[in-house]
Amino acid sequence: MAGTSLLALIDDIASILDDVAAMSKVAAKKTASVLGDDLALNAQQVSGVKADRELPIVWAVAKGSLINKAILVPLALLISAFAPWAITPLLMIGGAYLCYEGFEKIAHKLLPHKPESVAEKTEASAGEKSSADAAKTEKDKIKGAVRTDFILSAEIIVISLGTVSSAAFIDQVMVMVTIAVVMTFGVYGLVAGIVKIDDAGLYLSQLRGEGAFMSVVRRSGATIVNAAPLLMKTLSVVGTFAMFLVGGSIISHGLPFIHHxxxxxxxxxxxxxxxxxxxxxxxxxxxxxxAIVLAVVLVTSRLFNKKA
Structure with a gap:
């Protein structure tokens, strides 16, 4: 009797796991496009730092991403259960922030900047930037990447929830946790590989050995080293466009007249x-x-500065 019950329990668990695997596969397919944008954005966010700090920054952002998803998964389940009407407005706020962040990057490059003072130029040219400033810059970069990840993670979680909305509650939880963990380590594993690709190329270019094969390996390594800066610049451009694409897509789906x-x-x-x-x-x-959000932010900040 006990043996039969145990076998029935194992069969039920196996059935649940099969269902979870199938639903996770469907959810992963539906979130693939967002993950592509997530990859480009995060590779862009952690680029431009010292080589020995690249992987620690990627790891810090990955931990932040896991915390984001640990907040978002139960929050999404609660909102879906008690206030499903709030999901779209909240996503649209996040989408507007992404658009603002992308346009701010473009505006920062195109609009004239306040000229540096002679002292600032001398300090920069002398390389006197303190370690405290470097640490602050790194901290700000991590915070920015984690904020961006929060919005992208929210969209991934909502898409996954929509895929399993008709399933049992335990299946919803298991699928969303699976997606959250697998996607986080998958994306940031690829980001780590991208930011260290130049080191891999350098290693290959310096390998010793005779023969045509080793010659091809060294040439391939040199090609990777030369192509790495172009790859990072390309990812920077793609990452900015991804902000507009993801944010614009969220806004478009949230406004019925644009959707129609x-x-x-x-x-x-x-x-x-x-x-x-x-x-x-x-x-x-x-x-x-x-552009609209940036204009509102600039006007509001100037008004508050005048009042202050």
């Missing part, structure tokens, strides 16, 4: 044409929203 307009524009189109039209519309919406 997109449906009319893509009607009758399939495949890459549909994706191209949707992507262009999301990009345009993201840029416009980013």
């Amino acid at each position: 307009l997109l449906a009319d524009l893509t009607a009758g189109h399939q495949g890459w044409v549909n994706s191209l039209i949707t992507g262009a519309a999301d990009l345009l919406v993201g840029i416009l929203v980013g």
Whole structure:
């Protein structure tokens, strides 16, 4: 009797695990596009630091990402159970922040800056930047990356929740925890590989050995070293565009008139044409929203400064 009950319990557990694996696979497919943007954004966020600090920063952001998901998974389940109407507005606020952050990056590069003083130029040229300043810059970079990850993680969690919304509560929890853990380590494992690709290329270029094979290996390593700066610059551009695409997509889906307009524009189109039209519309919406939010922030900050 006890043996039969044990076998029935094991069979139930196996069945649940099979269901969780199947639903996790579906959820992973649906979040793949967001993960691509997440990868580009985070590789961009942790670039431009000293080589010996790259992996510690990636690890710090990865831990922040896990904390984000530890907050978001139960929060998403609670909101879905008690206030499902709040999910879209909250996502739209996060999407607007992403658009603002992307437009601020562009504005910072295009708009004129306050000229540096002679003392600042002399200090910078002499390389007198203190270790405290370097630590603060690194801390700010980690905070920025974790903030961006929070919004992207929220979208991933919501998409995953939508995939398993009709499943039992325990299945929802298991699927979302699985997605959160696997995606975090997958994304930041790839980010770590990207930021250290130049070191891998340098290692290959310095290998000793005779023969055509080793010669090809060394040339490949040298090519990787030369291509690494271009890759990081490309990821920086892609990461900025990803902010507009993800943020614009969230805004577009949250505003019915834009969503219906997109449906009319893509009607009758399939495949890459549909994706191209949707992507262009999301990009345009993201840029416009980013410009509007940045303008509001600048005007508000000036008004408060005048009052102060």
